[in-house]
Amino acid sequence: MGKSLKPASNSTEIEAFINQAKDLAVRDTNRGRLLFAMDATASRSPTWDHACRLQSEMFLASAASGQLLVQLCYYRGYREFHYTSWFDNASALLDQMNAVSCLGGHTQIGRVLEHALRENTLHPINAIVLVGDCCEESIDPLCEMAGELGLHGTPIFSFHxxxxxxxxxxxEQLARLSGGAFARFNINSANRLRELLGAAAVYATGGLKALERYAGKGNRELLALTQQLRK
Known part of the structure; x- marks a missing residue:
């Protein structure tokens, strides 16, 4: 059982971030869908709890806008692959995240992408966030599926x-072929990560224009993220 994922930021910081997410969300009847896929193999164990805490803050901020549905997806162990229902309630989603712990096994990124393609046939996914550290699979088939997701208008925000x-x-290839964006995932840069994950949620609810407004606050790394998405 993982540790509690209560946010580490102070209340003022979280409130400001939530208000910003509310301002940027597109108000229509079609809520954005974000698939959040996580590598839960043993190699990520040293940073798992800290990384999940940062991710939980993004969920709390995005859920506050009332415009985002999130599905958690993860792989670990011997061919373990799990995904949740679509949540619009941050507390219910965090309960699911709290129940996940790391377990040794090979990567299963292919199953994540196959699942995303299936989900897209039911309801379009606006964005995928993929967090992981390595790949033990053949790269070419994964790149082909990323390209197919790109044709469906589903970019991958890949965090390595x-x-x-x-x-x-x-x-890097998954982001490029899907029309998404790539960023390094470094828990020593908590504020940077929080903003990048929040940017993915903003994109899922409001598209590129909303993300450009979000990045327009002057953050150079978010501006670089939008440049990738424009290509």
Missing amino acids: EGNDPNGRLLF
């Missing part, structure tokens, strides 16, 4: 943790 060169290469 660690220094594995094959993992970084794949995550």
